[in-house]
Structure formats: structure tokens, C-alpha cells
Amino acid sequence: MRFLLVFALFAVGTVLLGQGVTLDTIGNRAKEKIAIPDFELKERSGVLNDAWSTINEVLKADLNYSGFLDILPPERVALVRSPHVGVNFEEWASIDAKLLVVGSIRMQDGQMVVEAHLYEVTSKQLILAKAYRGRPDLARKTAHVIADDIMTYLRNVQFANSKIIFSTEKATDAKRSRMNISELVMMDYDGFNAIPLTEGGVSMSPHAVRVGKETKLAYTVFENPNSFKASYGIYLKPTLLDRPRKLYGDLNKRATAPAISPDGNKIAFSIADQGNVDVYVMKLDGTDLVRITRHPAVDTNPSWAPGGKTLLFTSDRVGSPQIYAVDADGLNERRITYENPYNDSAVWNPHYDFIAYVSRFDNNFDIFVMDLRTGKNLRLTANQGSNEEPTWSPDGEHLCFTSNRTGSWQLYMVLRNGENLTQITRSGNNRNPVWVP
Amino acid sequence: MKSITFKLLALTVLIFAISCKKKTPPPEPAPVKPEPAATQIEEPIKPQVEETTEPEDLDKIDLSHIKMDDVYFDFDQATLRDDARATLNRHAEILKANPKVNVLIEGHCDERGTEDYNLALGERRAERVRSYLQSLGIGSERMRTISYGESQPKAMGSDESAWSQNRRAHFVLSLR
Structure with a gap:
């Protein structure tokens, strides 16, 4: 993970989830609905476009595999105005999103910088914000790290980098x-x-x-x-x-x-x-x-x-x-x-x-x-x-x-x-x- | 003079018959050579055979002529069935008749089950065969065992007819 430098880290709010993981092996577990609109691509270039689509895809796949998150389908997410111009919690609540991930990708000093923000819609709070710096060809790895951070914060589990x-x-x-x-x-x-x-x-x-x-x-x-x-x-x-x-x-x-x-x-x-x-x-x-x-x-x-x-x-x-x-x-x-x-x-x-x-x-x-x-x-x-x-x-x-x-x-x-x-x-x-x- | 020509003629005919289809038989009696040569060959061979005593003779054992059939097992079992014992009784006679032959007993399994469990099961099958042959008088120093587990099926396929062929002990021979 040496090539991924986390240069900003702050966490706000409290975790409402993650209390007492149920050990019941039989039956369905309740899943939290999470909206993951495509990250904002702040500038366009071949490598960055590829990295952008990889991160969007891999992050959703990882969080879906977690088993405790239910990724809202794109057509539901499309009903809400882009979060990149401002997050309106009432609108996200209207499509039943309990959690929201808002992210962006840009180049800075020859490196890719990815920012990810995790909001809890019900409490209208930003609960996790992190930025990741790395090579654009490591987009897949970057997405796994973001997914692990989100899962660690919500449930204290991680597997995306395994x-x-x-x-x-x-x-x-x-x-x-x-x-x-x-x-x-x-x-x-x-x-x-x-x-x-x-x-x-x-x-x-x-x-x-x-x-x-x-x-x-x-x-x-x-x-x-x-x-x-x-x-x-x-x-x-x-x-x-x-x-x-x-x-x-x-x-x-x-x-x-x-x-x-x-x-x-x-x-x-x-x-x-x-x-x-x-x-x-x-x-x-x-x-x-x-x-x-x-x-x-x-x-x-x-x-x-x-x-x-x-x-x-x-x-x-x-x-x-x-x-x-x-x-x-x-x-x-x-x-x-x-x-x-x-x-x-x-x-x-x-x-x-x-x-x-x-x-x-x-x-x-x-x-x-x-x-x-x-x-x-x-x-x-x-x-x-x-x-x-x-x-x-x-x-x-x-x-x-x-x-x-x-x-x-x-x-x-x-x-x-x-x-x-x-x-x-x-x-x-x-x-x-x-x-x- | 007449008799010489006759003899020559008779010889030529004889040679012609022996050498069988030599297109232009030379008139000179050079082809007489084959006859003595034939007798010369027969004589030295015998002493040679007697000189080559046992060690060289044994090297000439062609292991591919010694046939030791596989013996078969029931699913998840290492016990020797009656047909397996009958086969092994014959194998013991073969090994007694060929005291310079060593045998590697390979234990095999069908594809069902984990690789490591089947490696263990194959070990037990090979060992059962080894100890049975030992009880029939085959020296333990002549036998080695190995298990291949499920890694070397004899018959391909995923049904009982293939599986029953694959649950086996196989014999590999070598000379001491």
C-alpha cells in the first residue's frame, strides 16, 4: 500500500451501523441501501477516463460483495440531482438511500487524486472523508482501498484488498x-x-x-x-x-x-x-x-x-x-x-x-x-x-x-x-x- | 574333364538354389563360402551363451513381459476384496519367480473427495497390498509404496464404471 498515500483524513459524526453483527447463519440479513453516483471526473484524459470508470465499477462491486449493503440501481440514482453541485439529503432520502458516497478524480503533480465522502442521509452527516493519491493504473487497487475504508467504518470488516x-x-x-x-x-x-x-x-x-x-x-x-x-x-x-x-x-x-x-x-x-x-x-x-x-x-x-x-x-x-x-x-x-x-x-x-x-x-x-x-x-x-x-x-x-x-x-x-x-x-x-x- | 565340368555345374545349381535368386551367378566358385561360414557361426555361439552367466542373463529380463494386473477397491475402502487377494496371490508367485525384480505399489483413488484425503486413502491401499504380499513371503526390501491420490485416473469419466477402474493399486517394476 506504499504507493497509495493518504494525505487527508478526517471523520465526522458517529457510526450508527455496525453495532452487534448478528451471528444468525440462517435467513436474510437486513441491508443498508447505499447510493453511489459516478465519481466526478474533474478533467478528461485517456488514462484518467479509464481510471474513473474502473473506480466506479470496482467500488460498487466490492460494496455489493460485502453483503450488508444494497447498491441502489443507476436509474434510481438518476432521479436525484448530481451530488457534485451540492448534496440535498431530502432528495436522497426520497429514493430510500440511507448512505451516499460522493467522490471525485483529478490529476495533481502527475498523480491521480481520488476523494471519497461518505454521508449518512438519515442524520444528514458527513461520516467519512478521505483522499487517496496514486498512479492512475492503480485505479483498481485504489477502489479496493476506498471500499475497505468504507466497510471498516461501517462494520469494522474489510476484504477488498485480500x-x-x-x-x-x-x-x-x-x-x-x-x-x-x-x-x-x-x-x-x-x-x-x-x-x-x-x-x-x-x-x-x-x-x-x-x-x-x-x-x-x-x-x-x-x-x-x-x-x-x-x-x-x-x-x-x-x-x-x-x-x-x-x-x-x-x-x-x-x-x-x-x-x-x-x-x-x-x-x-x-x-x-x-x-x-x-x-x-x-x-x-x-x-x-x-x-x-x-x-x-x-x-x-x-x-x-x-x-x-x-x-x-x-x-x-x-x-x-x-x-x-x-x-x-x-x-x-x-x-x-x-x-x-x-x-x-x-x-x-x-x-x-x-x-x-x-x-x-x-x-x-x-x-x-x-x-x-x-x-x-x-x-x-x-x-x-x-x-x-x-x-x-x-x-x-x-x-x-x-x-x-x-x-x-x-x-x-x-x-x-x-x-x-x-x-x-x-x-x-x-x-x-x-x-x- | 567331363566330371569336373559336371561337378562345377552341379555346384552352381546348388549355390543357385541356396543363394536364391542371385541374378548373375558368377561362374567362379566364390559362393562356396556361405556353407562353411554357416557351420562356423553355430559352433562359437554355444560357448558364448555358457560364458554369459547369471548376471548378464538377468539383465535381459524384459520387465514389460511381466504382467502384474491392477487390484481394485470399494469406494472409500482400503480393505482387500476376494478378487484382489486372488490377483495378489498370483503376483506373489511372479515376484518369487523373479527374485531380482523390485516393485513400487501405487495407491490410487477415484475423483470424489479432497486431494489430501485421497492421498491418505491411497497410502492405506498401497500399504494393505504391501503387507499382504509380505505375508505371502515377499521381502519388504523389495517393495516400496506411494500414493497418487486422485491425480492419475486410469479411466476418464464421472460415473461408477470409470471410478471403479480408478480405485486401484498399480504395480511398477524395476530391476534391483
């Missing part, structure tokens, strides 16, 4: 007599600005956490596929710019399913030792390996609770996969899911006591959210191909998952109440998403 890391398969052989290349990619949460994180080879099951300004990335690499020395192990990039180094795994003790602890100090993963797969935890520097599960059944797919004191994992010790929890020291093992014979891929919400997981119905999987306090389940997908590998957004309000409903594996996101389903990727086969701030 990233999704996932694996994408490159077919090398249509019949797949050999293993396909699988590379890791990072993109904006809305699917733009994808950049590769690995090149060639078979990389999969990424997991990443953000600690301070650094993103730590762990993933599985399948080594020497289609040979007598085939194996797989876990690699770590301490920061995204670092070269990967091997963390664990050899010919006889293969390792996968990495999950870095929220504080970035430990890693949970599974080791296959003579056919028995168990969950282990060790420090991220490779020392202090501790065995967490001791069962002849499969124990894998660990994930951390937000505080780092509990792990979720999948075990088939009752004959089919179910979700279990265990304290991070290996004690206090308990079963979490009972309702369906096949449950897997549990991930804990970063803010609430919800877990998302997948459950099998016939030959497809669907995404479920369980409220751990009540045990209530909400089914988020149904009758739309197979839906797998959920990951929570940093604000805990959204899930990203992969689905083969179009015939190939693509990434989707959805609000945790099942609304606002949006397809993010459209080509190749994309799996294993992990959502990072």
Missing part, C-alpha cells in the same frame, strides 16, 4: 497417463491481477497466513512423479519473494496438507508413515515435531482455530471421514460432525465460532457451515455439481470454494448466509483456494 492463492492445473496429457503440472497462483479476491507463485512441477494444497506485512506460504510438492522415486513433501516460502525450502518429507515419510498457525510460528500437516497417516505439528523452522493423532485410521487435513489453540482434522476412524477437533498439544480429542457419513475439509471462521466443511451426497459434495455453539448446520450449495475445499475470507463473512458445476473446476465465492454467489475464475482447473488478508 488475495486468494490456489492451484491451477495445466494438462500435459489428455489421458493423464502422467501427472499434470499444477502451479500455484495468487490473485485479487475478485479474480484480477493473477500472478504465478511457482513454475512447473506439481505443487498443490497451498496454505498461507499473513503475519505483519509478510505472507508465509506452505504447500505440497509431488516429487519425481511417475518414477520409482515418486514422493511428496512440504515446502515453505517464508515470504512470497523467498525461494521455497523443503520443510518435511522423504521417500518413506511423505507429508502433505500443510496448515500454518495463525501466528505464523507453527505448521500442522500430515505424515504418511508405512501407510498410516497422522497429524503432526512442528515449528515453522522445522524443529520440535510433535505427533498429534495416534490412530491406525487416516487422520489428515488439519486446520487451525483462530486462537491457535485448537486444530480441526478429518479422520475415518469410525469407518468413514468425519471432522474432529483436538487441542494443539494433542489432548482432548472430540468428534464434531455426526449427521452425514462423509464430512471433510473443515476450516474455522477467523472471527466467529463457525466451521465450514464439505459433506458428500451421492457422488457430489456440498459446502456446509456449522455454528459450533448451537450445532446448527446451514447448507450453502445444492444440486450444482460438486463443491469442495472451502476457505474463509479475512472478514469471516465470505467463503471461497471450488466447484465443477460448469464442467471444469472453478473458484466461487459466497456470503456465509448463502447469498451473493459469484464465479471468480473461468478457465483451466482451479482448486485448493486459500484466502489471505
Whole structure:
């Protein structure tokens, strides 16, 4: 965010929204109607025109994805006189707008300056005003920052600048007599600005956490596929710019399913030792390996609770996969899911006591959210191909998952109440998403 | 003189018959060479075969001639079915008859389920096969296991006929 310089910041008034986010996972949440008329373009030039249309579009998309705002359609907004000549709150109230964003774009000293004002129509108050300076080609990023500021102010949540890391398969052989290349990619949460994180080879099951300004990335690499020395192990990039180094795994003790602890100090993963797969935890520097599960059944797919004191994992010790929890020291093992014979891929919400997981119905999987306090389940997908590998957004309000409903594996996101389903990727086969701030 | 010409003629006819369609058979008896050459070849071959003792002989094992069929599993299961045991009993005989052959046992799954769970399931399948072969007397030092999870389907498609082919243990052979 270094290239975006916030040079003016003042906030007026009080926040009327944002008190007590409801944890009810079932049913619709009340949405605030917000008017976002196109920003004022104070001068015209090719780059600035492009930036202007990008910011108008991206800001609305971000605030719409938030799930708690209802963007008034342009034809409603057109009923009111332009806010750029003066804001008349009665007129905005007449089209039911509760909130209003008024912005402008201009060039100053070779840089783009974007101003954004957030008004609360009901109290006739300016509640947030900020100016942003940056390069015009960073308009998309600028819009995400404005959206995050507005959401932070209204609900203390943000996700517009978050990233999704996932694996994408490159077919090398249509019949797949050999293993396909699988590379890791990072993109904006809305699917733009994808950049590769690995090149060639078979990389999969990424997991990443953000600690301070650094993103730590762990993933599985399948080594020497289609040979007598085939194996797989876990690699770590301490920061995204670092070269990967091997963390664990050899010919006889293969390792996968990495999950870095929220504080970035430990890693949970599974080791296959003579056919028995168990969950282990060790420090991220490779020392202090501790065995967490001791069962002849499969124990894998660990994930951390937000505080780092509990792990979720999948075990088939009752004959089919179910979700279990265990304290991070290996004690206090308990079963979490009972309702369906096949449950897997549990991930804990970063803010609430919800877990998302997948459950099998016939030959497809669907995404479920369980409220751990009540045990209530909400089914988020149904009758739309197979839906797998959920990951929570940093604000805990959204899930990203992969689905083969179009015939190939693509990434989707959805609000945790099942609304606002949006397809993010459209080509190749994309799996294993992990959502990072 | 007469007999010589006759003999020459007879030889030419013979050579002609042997060398089969030489368009302009030279009148000189040069083509006599093939006959002794044939006997010369036969004799040195035998000692050569005897000289090349076991190690070289084994190098000539063509692994592609050893056929070890895949064994199949039920959905989400690693237990060996009766048909799998019958197949593995034959595999054990093959491995006993070829003591210098090592085997990599690959565990595979169908596409349903997560990649990491299927990697684990494939590990269990490969291990079950390995321990069964070991119980039939195959030395553990000759066997390695690996799981490919769902990453290498044998049959494409998303139905039971494809899935049942993909839930398998596959055998890759190599010489020690």
C-alpha cells in the first residue's frame, strides 16, 4: 500500500451501523441501501477516463460483495440531482438511500487524486472523508482501498484488498497417463491481477497466513512423479519473494496438507508413515515435531482455530471421514460432525465460532457451515455439481470454494448466509483456494 | 574333364538354389563360402551363451513381459476384496519367480473427495497390498509404496464404471 498515500483524513459524526453483527447463519440479513453516483471526473484524459470508470465499477462491486449493503440501481440514482453541485439529503432520502458516497478524480503533480465522502442521509452527516493519491493504473487497487475504508467504518470488516492463492492445473496429457503440472497462483479476491507463485512441477494444497506485512506460504510438492522415486513433501516460502525450502518429507515419510498457525510460528500437516497417516505439528523452522493423532485410521487435513489453540482434522476412524477437533498439544480429542457419513475439509471462521466443511451426497459434495455453539448446520450449495475445499475470507463473512458445476473446476465465492454467489475464475482447473488478508 | 565340368555345374545349381535368386551367378566358385561360414557361426555361439552367466542373463529380463494386473477397491475402502487377494496371490508367485525384480505399489483413488484425503486413502491401499504380499513371503526390501491420490485416473469419466477402474493399486517394476 506504499504507493497509495493518504494525505487527508478526517471523520465526522458517529457510526450508527455496525453495532452487534448478528451471528444468525440462517435467513436474510437486513441491508443498508447505499447510493453511489459516478465519481466526478474533474478533467478528461485517456488514462484518467479509464481510471474513473474502473473506480466506479470496482467500488460498487466490492460494496455489493460485502453483503450488508444494497447498491441502489443507476436509474434510481438518476432521479436525484448530481451530488457534485451540492448534496440535498431530502432528495436522497426520497429514493430510500440511507448512505451516499460522493467522490471525485483529478490529476495533481502527475498523480491521480481520488476523494471519497461518505454521508449518512438519515442524520444528514458527513461520516467519512478521505483522499487517496496514486498512479492512475492503480485505479483498481485504489477502489479496493476506498471500499475497505468504507466497510471498516461501517462494520469494522474489510476484504477488498485480500488475495486468494490456489492451484491451477495445466494438462500435459489428455489421458493423464502422467501427472499434470499444477502451479500455484495468487490473485485479487475478485479474480484480477493473477500472478504465478511457482513454475512447473506439481505443487498443490497451498496454505498461507499473513503475519505483519509478510505472507508465509506452505504447500505440497509431488516429487519425481511417475518414477520409482515418486514422493511428496512440504515446502515453505517464508515470504512470497523467498525461494521455497523443503520443510518435511522423504521417500518413506511423505507429508502433505500443510496448515500454518495463525501466528505464523507453527505448521500442522500430515505424515504418511508405512501407510498410516497422522497429524503432526512442528515449528515453522522445522524443529520440535510433535505427533498429534495416534490412530491406525487416516487422520489428515488439519486446520487451525483462530486462537491457535485448537486444530480441526478429518479422520475415518469410525469407518468413514468425519471432522474432529483436538487441542494443539494433542489432548482432548472430540468428534464434531455426526449427521452425514462423509464430512471433510473443515476450516474455522477467523472471527466467529463457525466451521465450514464439505459433506458428500451421492457422488457430489456440498459446502456446509456449522455454528459450533448451537450445532446448527446451514447448507450453502445444492444440486450444482460438486463443491469442495472451502476457505474463509479475512472478514469471516465470505467463503471461497471450488466447484465443477460448469464442467471444469472453478473458484466461487459466497456470503456465509448463502447469498451473493459469484464465479471468480473461468478457465483451466482451479482448486485448493486459500484466502489471505 | 567331363566330371569336373559336371561337378562345377552341379555346384552352381546348388549355390543357385541356396543363394536364391542371385541374378548373375558368377561362374567362379566364390559362393562356396556361405556353407562353411554357416557351420562356423553355430559352433562359437554355444560357448558364448555358457560364458554369459547369471548376471548378464538377468539383465535381459524384459520387465514389460511381466504382467502384474491392477487390484481394485470399494469406494472409500482400503480393505482387500476376494478378487484382489486372488490377483495378489498370483503376483506373489511372479515376484518369487523373479527374485531380482523390485516393485513400487501405487495407491490410487477415484475423483470424489479432497486431494489430501485421497492421498491418505491411497497410502492405506498401497500399504494393505504391501503387507499382504509380505505375508505371502515377499521381502519388504523389495517393495516400496506411494500414493497418487486422485491425480492419475486410469479411466476418464464421472460415473461408477470409470471410478471403479480408478480405485486401484498399480504395480511398477524395476530391476534391483
